Amino acid sequence: MDVITVKEERCKECGLCIAHCPNEALSFSDRLNSAGYKPVQVDDAKCIKCGICYTMCPDGVYEISHNGESGGED
């Protein structure tokens, strides 16, 4: 099972992940985090767990685990 985790509190609403997601799985939510940004949300049905959002994000918002494992090389 692949799981994508979003650390909402770290999101700064820059939009770089949304622009590069190959499957339009990302959007801004309507909520505000404590810094006043609208954090990203993932449409899990569309997400293919490719990791591109992790690659683009300057603020460490994403984690993608694969069969319970996370991290490691390309």
Add this chain to the structure above:
Amino acid sequence: MAKARKVPAIIDNPMSFCPGCGHGIVIRLIAECLEELEQDQNLIFALGVGCSSLLGGGLVTDRLHCPHGRASAVATGMKRVQPENTIVAYQGDGDAYSIGIAETINAAYRNENFTMVAINNTNYGMTGGQMSWTTMPGQVTTTSPLGRDCEITGNPLKFPELVASQFDVAFAARGAVTSPKNINKLKKYIKNGLEAQINGEGYSVIEVLSPCPTNWKLSPLNSMKRIEEELIPYYPLGVFKERKEN
């Protein structure tokens, strides 16, 4: 198959960079490489003064905030005294190439065995966007309000090309953080630089074209576009000095 991805432990903290700032991407790449090379617990950062200093807030590793512009001189001392440690000088364009150009060039000239990562965002970001030696011709900054006039200031500096053509360094390259493809290439450059140091090959520099949306007064996405359309044609990406054994 999906790729597992996790922010390396030494930087898995909130950082205070502006939204869309490239510093956050670059430091994650450095930390990923250090982890993969098993150097993340064997490391000392020589941090420049500038938004690079903001790293100090989230980085869980040994580090020194160096006098402005002098991180490459401090890194030289660190490596000579502690050769078993991996040393990374992390500096901005203003720090490394304007204020500390003498120390930066001298470290490269002597082929000191450490790795410098230079974040080129074409201005002094932290202090509100003044002109640096890498500011583009015609670029408006607070100290070039009519646009940089190269007749008076000289031309934007290409440091990796300079050291690759003039000095006997181990590795010199320039990358960018504009797309997943460029980020993955940049990671390979950083890894090569670190490997050169670990093998005792000498000095490595990796310059990064990096957005400063706040002072460029552009959105994060338009800042990436500016790098692609305006900066890369002047500052080409690639390796200028290949490692000898590769």
